[in-house]
Amino acid sequence: MKSLKTLLYFSIFKYPLSAKEIYLFSAAENEREVNIELDYLKQKGVVSTNKDFYFLDNNVSSVDRRIEGNRMANLVMDKAIRKGVLISKFPYVKSVGISGALSKNYHDKNGDVDYFVITKSERLWIARTLLMLYKKIFLFNSRKFFCINYFVTEDSLEISEKNIFTATELLTLIPISGDFKDFYNQNQWVSNFLPNLEIGKTSITSLTKKPLLSGFIERTLNNKPGSVLESVCLKLTLKKWTSKFQDLSKEDFKIAMKSTQGVSKHHPQNFQKQVIDKLNQKYQEFQSKYDIELEKEHA
Structure with missing residues (x-):
């Protein structure tokens, strides 16, 4: 579940991603693989979408946070x-x-x-x-x-x-x-x-x-x-x-x-x-909640 690993990583930073970005920051073979995984995760209630961004935990406020952060980045x-x-x-x-x-x-x-x-x-x-x-x-x-x-x-x-x-x-x-x-x-x-x-x-x-x-x-x-x-x-x-x-x-x-x-x-x-530890913790939580097993990261 390569898309989920990417979303979990960026969720640590409260940073939702577009489908294209999920592909780029994943080990998926192509964008079609990502889209299939995202559809599956949406059906299971794992992933939510808003303004073409995907995120976890129904954290819809992270979308506006990202958009504002992108705007400020352009300014500085x-x-x-x-x-x-x-x-x-x-x-x-x-x-x-x-x-x-x-x-x-x-x-x-x-x-x-x-x-x-x-x-x-x-x-x-x-x-x-x-x-x-x-x-x-x-x-x-x-x-x-x-x-x-x-x-x-x-x-x-x-x-x-x-x-x-x-x-x-x-x-x-x-x-x-x-x-x-x-x-x-x-x-x-x-x-x-x-x-x-x-x-x-x-x-x-x-x-x-x-x-x-x-x-x-x-x-x-x-x-x-x-x-x-x-x-x-x-x-x-x-x-x-x-x-x-x-x-x-x-x-x-x-x-x-x-x-x-x-x-x-x-x-x-x-x-x-800190990031690697939090990521592995999220892997464990998602395995327990959704029965989706993800290989742990190392520091």
Whole structure:
């Protein structure tokens, strides 16, 4: 029941889908298979429809919520792109993309804009530190349009956590600046989860020449002292996070706050695990209620 798995996943975000979207975000072989499944689920009272959107639990209010969220996403997208271009001008930043809710064309008054950043190798933590200092000093630590919570280096592009959540995030990523070709090439595994979504998008803007200050910083730190500073930035950040997020188990910390030479994640809520756990719980509930068995997801 591939359509149901897709609807259950997006129901966690209270986000109804069209039949076309259900097909794209499923492993169904074709749209006819999806339509047959949806008709069956409607007859069983599992799925409801309104304004050409399908949803669960008779949650008709989610349709208007989605429509409003789509409208707000269109309003903020240009500003989000401009901020992404700004991020791309910082030292050692190679590529920038929009992730999170906005990458799925949704935004609300409490939402922020998440960015995924690829940096040069062995300089991730300097790049991250400079961006965080900019946010704290010039943006008064506001996350609204400057939430940079996931960095990887150009030699650590393969995402190690391979599941439906990370596949969805990667395939909905909106490249803003830089070349994502190698990133997509090294993450072809996403098609095992979502084969109907095309992998590989071109950035919205061309990567322009770095500002003089960024170029100067890179030239100044492309040496042994720069490598020492990189190590210091990593150690200080890791020490701060270890102290601040003591409530996370060691296993959860390694995933949610991954801090290596090639990866930096700042996800203290461990949203990936929350989503997978909620999804498996929904699978179990639907099996008990409707006798529809669904294979569990892994984190």
